[in-house]
Amino acid sequence: MSEATRMYPGIGRDERTSFAPYSAFDIPEDLRELHGRYDVASTAKRVRNFRYTHEWMTMMMGGWLATIPELPVKTGLGKIIWESAVAADELGKRLPELRAGRNVATASQPANQGYADLIQEIASPESPDRTIEKLTGLFDVLMPHLIDVYEVTMRETDQICDAPTIELLDDATRKLRRHVAWGKEVLDRLCDTDDERERRTNRRREISEMLQACGGVCGDA
Amino acid sequence: MKRFIQHQELARDSRFIRQDNTLSTAISELPDDVDTVVEVFEAFDPMIEKATRGTSAEPLYEEYGPSFALVALNDPLKPTDKAVKTRLMMRMHGIFVGELQALEGAGRSLWDFPDAPWEFKMNMARQCWDEARHVQIFEKLLDHVGAKPGMYPESTFLFECACSDDPAMRVAGVNRGLEGLACDVFRDMIRYAEEVGDEKMKQAIDFVLADELTHVRFGSEWVREFTKGDPDHYERAQEFRRRVDKQFSFGGSRSDRDDAAIPIATEVRREAGFTDQELEELSMLSAGGPSRETVKAAARILRERHKAKRAGDGASA
Ligand SMILES: [Fe+2]
Ligand SMILES: [Fe+2]
Numbered sequence: 001m002s003e004a005t006r007m008y009p010g011i012g013r014d015e016r017t018s019f020a021p022y023s024a025f026d027i028p029e030d031l032r033e034l035h036g037r038y039d040v041a042s043t044a045k046r047v048r049n050f051r052y053t054h055e056w057m058t059m060m061m062g063g064w065l066a067t068i069p070e071l072p073v074k075t076g077l078g079k080i081i082w083e084s085a086v087a088a089d090e091l092g093k094r095l096p097e098l099r100a101g102r103n104v105a106t107a108s109q110p111a112n113q114g115y116a117d118l119i120q121e122i123a124s125p126e127s128p129d130r131t132i133e134k135l136t137g138l139f140d141v142l143m144p145h146l147i148d149v150y151e152v153t154m155r156e157t158d159q160i161c162d163a164p165t166i167e168l169l170d171d172a173t174r175k176l177r178r179h180v181a182w183g184k185e186v187l188d189r190l191c192d193t194d195d196e197r198e199r200r201t202n203r204r205r206e207i208s209e210m211l212q213a214c215g216g217v218c219g220d221a
Numbered sequence: 222m223k224r225f226i227q228h229q230e231l232a233r234d235s236r237f238i239r240q241d242n243t244l245s246t247a248i249s250e251l252p253d254d255v256d257t258v259v260e261v262f263e264a265f266d267p268m269i270e271k272a273t274r275g276t277s278a279e280p281l282y283e284e285y286g287p288s289f290a291l292v293a294l295n296d297p298l299k300p301t302d303k304a305v306k307t308r309l310m311m312r313m314h315g316i317f318v319g320e321l322q323a324l325e326g327a328g329r330s331l332w333d334f335p336d337a338p339w340e341f342k343m344n345m346a347r348q349c350w351d352e353a354r355h356v357q358i359f360e361k362l363l364d365h366v367g368a369k370p371g372m373y374p375e376s377t378f379l380f381e382c383a384c385s386d387d388p389a390m391r392v393a394g395v396n397r398g399l400e401g402l403a404c405d406v407f408r409d410m411i412r413y414a415e416e417v418g419d420e421k422m423k424q425a426i427d428f429v430l431a432d433e434l435t436h437v438r439f440g441s442e443w444v445r446e447f448t449k450g451d452p453d454h455y456e457r458a459q460e461f462r463r464r465v466d467k468q469f470s471f472g473g474s475r476s477d478r479d480d481a482a483i484p485i486a487t488e489v490r491r492e493a494g495f496t497d498q499e500l501e502e503l504s505m506l507s508a509g510g511p512s513r514e515t516v517k518a519a520a521r522i523l524r525e526r527h528k529a530k531r532a533g534d535g536a537s538a
Binding site: 055058059060061062063064065066067068069070071074075076077078079081082084085086088089092104107123124125126128 | 222223226230231232233234321324325327328329330331332333335338339342343345346347349350351352353354356357360370
């Protein structure tokens with residue numbers, strides 16, 4: 001390399017800079033290992049499963065707004081709808097980075113038919129007197145399940161190679177926790193008779209059983 | 222959950238009282254003729270009386286008869302008007318329930334069209350959050366002007382007219398028709414807030430107006446996208462929007478006329494993607510309907526007849 005094109009020390013083959021590998025700042029060594037339970041393809045599959053869930057949560061909450069009579073529930077869901085859509089969007093953007101194509105139509109996929117049926121069942125309560133059933137399926141069962149699975153995924157995926165997935169799941173989990181706390185508070189208020197508490201318990205049992213039977217969001221639980 | 226619901230299915234808590242939408246439909250089609258206006262309102266008298274019973278509009282009904290809403294709707298909001306407080310509360314309440322229906326309309330667009338492009342869903346999800354905040358904002362502004370939710374009857378006319386089952390027409394109706402009307406109303410409310418020096422109202426509504434502009438822009442873009450390569454479909458969506466615009470002009474109350482209660486916010490609409498040709502059309506189609514003179518003459522007759530009827534009721538009792 002000629003003197004004229006040389007930009008800075010260290011670029012040539014036989015050159016050494018004067019910087020020590022660890023300087024006086026005593027930077028701690030990276031102790032993480034290259035190891036993760038999921039490879040590129042299975043990470044992409046999980047991201048598709050997660051995105052499917054967030055997309056449908058966004059849609060079903062949108063559909064419910066009109067048939068929920070409680071005003072603070074209507075307005076409270078507005079922001080949750082948006083945050084759920086943002087999570088789906090971020091998950092979708094991760095897919096091309098995982099060699100999973102740019103086709104948005106295939107960006108959302110359920111793990112299996114049982115999970116797709118579960119999502120439709122959670123969305124199914126319709127009439128204005130069923131706010132308890134609407135919220136219980138989503139906030140008492142599905143969202144806590146997502147939090148559990150996201151935490152396991154963040155722990156078990158390759159901490160270095162798959163860091164971008166960890167980042168976006170970390171963000172989604174933080175918001176899901178807030179949503180679950182909101183849902184719990186609302187449901188506690190809505191269920192102030194034995195009869196209403198029983199409706200919540202029954203709905204929770206029904207949806208939990210379906211969730212278990214299909215193996216959860218990724219079909220492997 | 223089924224797709225596509227009717228306006229009667231919009232869920233409300235027990236504070237709200239529903240008003241039959243046929244009255245709004247009739248108002249939107251009134252001609253500039255005193256006798257016809259009187260005739261229409263007399264026909265709706267029993268329904269108006271029923272809808273106002275138990276609400277804050279009941280004393281207004283007792284005082285002015287069935288035309289009180291027409292007068293309230295047709296006159297510009299002026300700080301010097303002696304009924305300004307009541308009219309402000311009524312208008313604020315109308316906006317509040319309009320925001321509720323816009324929230325529900327945006328939400329239904331998410332559910333009703335599951336195969337729509339993802340970007341459309343993102344826009345509608347954003348609109349859900351915005352409209353939810355608008356409901357919260359106008360709940361506070363209702364309190365600010367001394368009113369509260371459910372104080373006046375709610376007509377679900379906005380949802381009924383705007384929510385088509387076709388996605389291009391839905392965005393044409395909700396995002397351009399309804400949201401466009403919101404731009405006009407908010408521009409006028411900001412004008413009023415400036416006149417009375419109400420900074421809280423002015424700033425809050427200015428933020429809301431900025432959001433509405435974004436929602437109209439969603440509409441302008443998605444009408445084109447949903448009808449791409451299909452000029453016939455585009456024309457049907459435009460025709461639907463024209464019909465909604467005509468209905469939402471409430472017999473010229475919202476128009477470019479000198480006596481309009483709510484002028485068309487031309488600059489705001491242009492910024493949101495309305496073309497000059499569309500604005501011209503809107504100006505023309507909203508100009509019909511009774512003049513303020515006609516409304517006043519009809520209201521006078523209706524009030525006299527109402528008083529006479531009450532006196533008769535009293536005498537026979
Ligand atoms: Fe709004
Ligand atoms: Fe809006």
